[in-house]
Each structure stands twice: as C-alpha cells, then as structure tokens.
Amino acid sequence: MKYSIKAAAVDTINADCIAVVVWNKGSLSEEAQLADKASNKGISKIVRSEDFTGKLGETQIIHNPVGLKSKRLLLLGGGENKKLNSKNAAKMLCAGLKAIFKSNATSAHFALTSIEVKGESTSWLSQRLAQEAECESYKYDETKSKKSKAVSTKLISISGAKTARKKSLETAMKSGAAIGTGINRARHLGNLPGNICTPSYLASEAVALGKKHASLTVKILSEKQMARLKMGSLLSVSAGSAEEAKLIVMEYKGAKADSKPHVLVGKGVTFDTGGISLKAGAAMDEMKFDMCGAASVIGTMATVAQLKLPINIVGLVGAVENMPSSTATKPGDIVTSMAGKTIEVLNTDAEGRLVLCDVLTYAERYKPRSVIDIATLTGAAVATFGSHVSALLSNDDKLAASLIQCGQNSLDRVWQLPLWEEYQPLLDSNFADIANIGGPRAGTITAACFLSRFAEKFKWAHLDIAGSAWNSGAQKGATGRPVALLVEYLSQQKA
Numbered sequence: 001m002k003y004s005i006k007a008a009a010v011d012t013i014n015a016d017c018i019a020v021v022v023w024n025k026g027s028l029s030e031e032a033q034l035a036d037k038a039s040n041k042g043i044s045k046i047v048r049s050e051d052f053t054g055k056l057g058e059t060q061i062i063h064n065p066v067g068l069k070s071k072r073l074l075l076l077g078g079g080e081n082k083k084l085n086s087k088n089a090a091k092m093l094c095a096g097l098k099a100i101f102k103s104n105a106t107s108a109h110f111a112l113t114s115i116e117v118k119g120e121s122t123s124w125l126s127q128r129l130a131q132e133a134e135c136e137s138y139k140y141d142e143t144k145s146k147k148s149k150a151v152s153t154k155l156i157s158i159s160g161a162k163t164a165r166k167k168s169l170e171t172a173m174k175s176g177a178a179i180g181t182g183i184n185r186a187r188h189l190g191n192l193p194g195n196i197c198t199p200s201y202l203a204s205e206a207v208a209l210g211k212k213h214a215s216l217t218v219k220i221l222s223e224k225q226m227a228r229l230k231m232g233s234l235l236s237v238s239a240g241s242a243e244e245a246k247l248i249v250m251e252y253k254g255a256k257a258d259s260k261p262h263v264l265v266g267k268g269v270t271f272d273t274g275g276i277s278l279k280a281g282a283a284m285d286e287m288k289f290d291m292c293g294a295a296s297v298i299g300t301m302a303t304v305a306q307l308k309l310p311i312n313i314v315g316l317v318g319a320v321e322n323m324p325s326s327t328a329t330k331p332g333d334i335v336t337s338m339a340g341k342t343i344e345v346l347n348t349d350a351e352g353r354l355v356l357c358d359v360l361t362y363a364e365r366y367k368p369r370s371v372i373d374i375a376t377l378t379g380a381a382v383a384t385f386g387s388h389v390s391a392l393l394s395n396d397d398k399l400a401a402s403l404i405q406c407g408q409n410s411l412d413r414v415w416q417l418p419l420w421e422e423y424q425p426l427l428d429s430n431f432a433d434i435a436n437i438g439g440p441r442a443g444t445i446t447a448a449c450f451l452s453r454f455a456e457k458f459k460w461a462h463l464d465i466a467g468s469a470w471n472s473g474a475q476k477g478a479t480g481r482p483v484a485l486l487v488e489y490l491s492q493q494k495a
Contacts, residue, residue, distance in 0.1 A: 003130050003173040005166050006157045011038035016105035017072040019096050022054040023081045031111035038067035056088055057095040085118045093129055097136045100153055107155035122164035127176035129158055134180025140191045178306040179487050183480030186299030190478025194271030194288045199246040199319035202268055206248045213305035221247035233337040234318055234358040237351045240328025241321040250301050250315035255495035261312035263368040265359050267352045267375035268294030268319035275322045275348030276330050292469035292478055293374040300486040311495050314366055318355040334432045339454055344432035352377045353447055357454040370399055370459045380443030382467040390414045391464035393448035399459050412485035423449050
C-alpha cells in the first residue's frame with residue numbers, strides 16, 4: 001500500500017473515497033462543513049434525519065456525492081470532540097479503514113486537517129493511519145485452499161494538521177507503515193500451525209530477513225553449538241522433540257560498532273504440549289501461539305531495519321518444541337543452566353523460563369544497555385490482566401517507567417507487578433539451586449523471579465504477553481503485540 005500527504009481542499013481531491021469527521025450529535029468538522037457546502041447540504045440532510053449521529057466509530061458511505069470529485073464520501077463518527085484522545089482516534093481510524101476496505105475503493109483520502117488528538121503531536125494521526133491501514137489489510141490464508149480477496153485500496157492519503165510540515169508527516173506515515181508491517185509479520189508467524197512454523201522455520205525466516213537488510217546480520221546456533229555453551233536448561237526443553245532447537249541471533253547495526261546494544265529476547269516454543277506434564281486437550285491447538293514472543297522480536301527487528309534506527313540492537317530467539325517422549329525431561333529432573341545454576345524441573349510445562357534463562361545468560365556477552373524479554377509465560381498473567389494489558393516486571397525502575405510510558409504512547413499497554421525479594425524463597429529447592437516453579441500463587445511474579453536470577457548483570461525487563469499475544473474464539477489469531485511497544489521504546493533510545 002502507498003501513502004501520501006495531500007493538502008488540497010475536500011472538493012478538489014480526486015479519490016475513490018474521501019473521509020470526513022462528523023462529531024457527536026451531528027456536529028460537522030471543518031472538512032465536513034466544506035464537503036457539506038459543496039454537496040448542497042447533503043451531509044446536513046443526513047444528520048437532520050438522524051441516520052448518522054457522529055457516534056465514535058460510526059460510518060456511512062455516500063455514493064456519487066454531488067459537488068465532489070470523489071466517487072464516495074465516508075462520514076466518520078468522531079464521538080465527542082473534546083474526548084478525542086489517542087485511543088478514541090485509533091478506534092475512529094480503524095472503523096473508517098474497515099468501511100473503505102469493504103468497498104471497492106482503490107484510493108482513499110482522509111481529510112483531517114482540523115482534527116486534533118488530545119496529548120498527541122501534529123503527525124500522530126498520519127503515523128497511526130498508516131499503521132492501522134497495514135494491520136486492517138492483513139488476512140491469513142496461507143494454509144487455505146481458497147485465497148482471500150486482496151484489499152482493493154492501494155493508495156491512502158491524508159491532509160495533515162495545518163501547522164505540520166509535509167516532510168514530518170511523510171516520515172510519520174513511513175514509520176506507521178513499517179510498524180504495521182512488523183506487527184503483521186509477527187501475527188503471520190504466530191498464526192502458522194506448529195507443523196509448519198518449527199524452530200527451523202523461524203530460523204529460516206530470520207535468515208531471509210538478514211539477506212534483505214544489509215544492516216542485519218543473522219546467525220543460527222545448532223543444538224551441538226548450544227551444548228558446547230552448556231545451555232543445559234534450554235536443551236532440556238527440546239529433549240523430547242524430533243525438531244532440533246535453534247538459537248537465533250540477529251544483530252542490527254545502526255550505530256558505531258563500539259556502541260553497546262539494546263537486546264530483545266523472545267520465547268520461541270513453536271508448540272507446547274506441556275511435555276511430560278501434559279496439558280489438557282481443550283484449546284491445546286492454541287499452543288502454536290507459544291512462540292509469539294519470538295515472533296514479536298522478529299517483527300520488531302524487521303521494522304527497526306526498515307526504519308534504520310541509529311542504534312545497535314540484538315534480537316535473540318530461543319526456538320524449541322516441547323514434546324513428551326522417552327527422551328523428554330521428567331518432573332524432578334535436575335538440569336544445569338549456561339550460568340552454572342542447577343534447576344529442579346518440577347513441572348515440564350513451565351518450560352519457557354528454562355529456555356529464556358539460557359538466552360539471557362547468552363545476552364551477557366553483548367554488555368547490553370538494556371535487555372527486554374518477551375514471552376507467553378504464565379496463565380496467571382491471563383487471569384490478572386485478561387487480553388488488554390501485558391504484565392511487566394523489571395529490576396530497573398527507570399526502564400519499567402519508560403516501557404509503561406511507551407505502552408501508553410503506542411496503545412500497546414503494560415502494567416507493572418512487583419519483583420520483591422519476599423517472593424524469591426518460593427523457588428527454593430531441596431535438591432538444586434532453584435526450582436522452576438514457585439507454587440500455585442503469584443505465578444507471574446515467581447516466573448519473573450526465576451528469570452531475574454539470570455539477569456543480574458544488566459538492566460532487564462520481562463514482558464509476559466500470555467494474555468495479549470493472541471485472541472481466542474471467533475476472532476482467534478495472533479495480535480502481533482508488543483511490536484508497537486518495542487519499536488516505540490527503541491525509537492526513543494540513543495547510541
């Protein structure tokens with residue numbers, strides 16, 4: 001999809017569809033007033049009939065509007081003008097894009113010059129429009145015999161704020177489109193079934209990404225190489241599977257070689273049966289989504305390379321499959337991590353932390369400025385936050401505060417849980433340095449406590465996305481979170 005900035009008046013824009021905002025109770029925006037005047041009060045007649053009220057997210061298409069060059073005029077409900085914050089504006093844009101994509105319009109223009117989003121910059125609408133357009137256009141059909149019809153809309157333009165420079169608006173649109181494509185990449189990887197998206201498949205996707213971008217160097221470590229590094233914890237998870245584990249290393253160079261990088265660590269369990277601690281059969285198909293942390297890292301690295309951020313970033317993915325077999329790790333087994341710590345595996349379904357702890361230790365070699373791990377880690381996070389918020393735990397308050405703010409900015413929100421010493425004894429073991437579970441209570445916190453013991457040498461944050469990484473039910477599918485949050489955070493960093 002192509003994006004552009006157009007500053008012309010509503011009645012002179014030549015597009016298949018032009019969108020104008022109508023506020024609550026039929027109050028017309030400046031652009032809607034111009035369109036209304038040009039169309040011989042056509043909008044006012046619809047508003048007076050109460051066929052359109054301007055409720056947030058409400059849409060109505062007028063075909064062949066009088067006085068306008070466009071083939072369609074989209075009335076877009078903005079709700080209450082004074083309450084148009086970023087969340088409501090995103091909802092409004094999504095509704096408009098859905099209506100346009102449902103039509104056969106090949107081009108669309110959003111006339112939003114007078115629209116101000118509370119607390120946001122003049123370029124925010126441009127960025128968000130492109131991001132939402134990419135996300136709304138995504139359709140999964142790779143494993144279907146009948147392919148989905150592609151979205152007809154190929155060109156989207158916007159008239160930005162009067163005070164904004166065209167170049168800044170164009171840059172914002174490019175950024176939004178890159179974020180949207182990164183989200184879609186993560187969604188697509190998450191949506192693929194476990195018999196296709198194996199650890200080797202994830203590795204091949206990362207390698208392909210490296211070939212596409214000169215700034216991105218990718219290497220894949222085999223099980224033999226990980227064994228030489230003494231990654232006994234990670235390898236204990238893949239022990240029961242015929243699929244070989246992979247450690248995917250993506251190094252992005254956007255700054256000088258001696259500039260310390262920020263590191264992203266993704267959990268990539270491409271299918272999680274629970275191992276010997278077998279999961280219940282109901283909804284086990286959704287365990288293909290257990291690699292969504294890895295997918296978000298790959299999606300973020302793709303966006304970073306596209307945006308050419310001026311910092312160094314390393315993306316690490318521990319990719320494994322957790323299966324029960326005669327060679328699988330058993331409850332009560334003790335494994336030795338790369339850090340040299342011994343771990344009593346009380347539950348083989350608490351496998352994500354066993355993967356992440358060795359990857360976190362591997363991250364030490366980069367002497368990172370910050371490390372963020374992303375994982376579908378605990379059912380407790382789902383019970384606590386549902387699907388709206390990702391859980392955040394960190395050993396650094398400034399890093400946590402930054403991620404919370406970036407979550408607000410990107411509408412990909414997180415909320416912090418405590419990482420207090422009082423929870424650490426729950427992981428005590430009579431037979432090893434640490435147990436891999438901490439009992440039935442505070443599951444999200446004790447999982448983070450486990451990881452914190454392998455993150456003592458750097459600023460670290462843990463994002464538990466078990467509730468936010470995918471939707472169940474009729475809308476089943478990966479969400480691509482938290483790509484937007486991660487890109488927002490990385491975009492604010494300096495070399």
